[in-house]
Amino acid sequence: NAGVTQTPKFRILKIGQSMTLQCAQDMNHNYMYWYRQDPGMGLKLIYYSVGAGITDKGEVPNGYNVSRSTTEDFPLRLELAAPSQTSVYFCASTGVRTEAFFGQGTRLTVV
């Protein structure tokens, strides 16, 4: 089973550039999440979704956008990259009576 797949693994962006972090899960989970993790720090919730077509803000949504057109996919969009968005990004999903499954992370550097 693939579980939660994130792409890319690494990316360097210039200030002001845009990019989309991809996240896909093949477990038919309803809930999906995007977190960022700054060096030596814990997880901060950016956005989450409780199902296709439904998304909501987490604690640090500024500078990001998401969409959930299908159950499987939950992309995270950075429109105008800033150095403060340098971080490791994790996507996760949860299903009925399961633990949370995480992707391998995307290490983003904005220069």
Added chain:
Amino acid sequence: AQRVTQPEKLLSVFKGAPVELKCNYSYSGSPELFWYVQYSRQRLQLLLRHISRESIKGFTADLNKGETSFHLKKPFAQEEDSAMYYCALHSGGYQKVTFGIGTKLQVIP
């Protein structure tokens, strides 16, 4: 609203010493508590869940509803236990998850 509190960002212990990572929660319903672990440069993974009442890698955690706590314990720390530990509360049939900020455990040789 549900909330998970991990009061310590960093916990340093010597190898062989006991470990206790604290976790308190706030939730009006019946909680489902989990501990997740993240080793260096790896993804988060499940360590244990309260409903299983199991011991994983020597770690145990007991749900105390009176004190609304779910502390993670290990009698003798090992160097390989050095990692980031997250307490999490699941609700809605486990689907909605709220994580604590995490505690970095550093085991000193």
